[in-house]
Amino acid sequence: MVQILKVHGSENQFFILDQTKLKKQLSDDELKNLAIKICSPQNGILNGSDGLLVVNDSKYDDCIGQMRVINADGSEAKMCGNGLRTVSRYLSEKFNKNEFKVETFENNLSVKRSQDLAEGVPAFSVEISPISFNKSDLPFSYKDKEQLIDSNVPEFISGQTFTAIAVPNPHLISFVDEVKEDELGKLGKMLNGKNEYFPEGVNVSFAKILGPNKLFVQTYERGVGFTNACGTGMSATSLAFAILHEDKFDSKKDIEVLNPGGMVKTNIQLDPQPENSQIRLIGNATFTHNIEVSESDLHIANLSKVDIQLTGEEDKYQQFIKSI
């Protein structure tokens, strides 16, 4: 039998599969099929999730593991901020280390255990990088623009400005007076369907500034749809906030980012070359369920014979959320 975990970062929910525990690793097609099945609210388990996080050995000496990110629709993403916090906790407990690096698609990222947010609510701080504003790295195409930074794009929504940042997965951010879910959903669906602007899709976030170093962010995620939180989305939005709203940004303090699933903190160290800025994402890494399944069933995405145990951490997380 193999153990997989159901986890979340700010209620952005995932399953973690540690492939180093398998006799034979799943092929890329098997991983895609497993992600589509297990993440499905109808055909999956525990009402599905937003994605599958796959842990492998790392080929780098300075990393204790590798994280791959498979969205609920089976597409693979370069990065997942909320997911990296949960994988970091998994590796921390597996190797009994509190500060280390994790190999991700484009970078080996430094992670470390932070102070628990509350009793029974562990937290991790993770590096979010590399950063790029260039159209080739998102990728996007819009007229003759090399970058979208606080740009008017009436073809998206007239009267709103947009900023495109890769961290390194793609994000489109707009600061609004009020987050209108219907408008966010309409734009998110358009830019993740066949479109001339973002051929590989994009995570779309609307952000409301609540005060100095305080934001509310909601995201329509590529490969998923609406999620309770998007770690890389909140990170990219925090960087855009630091660049575009310096009158409300204090670099000596963390930014508090509220979202439909709870709250995270980000820390932005702005560089005169914005792509050289430093972003850290700090927030919960909650394990809600332990699941046992046979390895042979994993290979064929058969989830009819699983044993599920509650960890009891979700209650602790919900108590924490009520306290903020």
Ligand SMILES: N[C@H](CCC[C@H](N)C(=O)O)C(=O)O
């Ligand atoms: N849907 C994203 C990947 C997951 C990112 C998000 N869940 C996070 O916490 O960063 C993409 O396709 O780029």
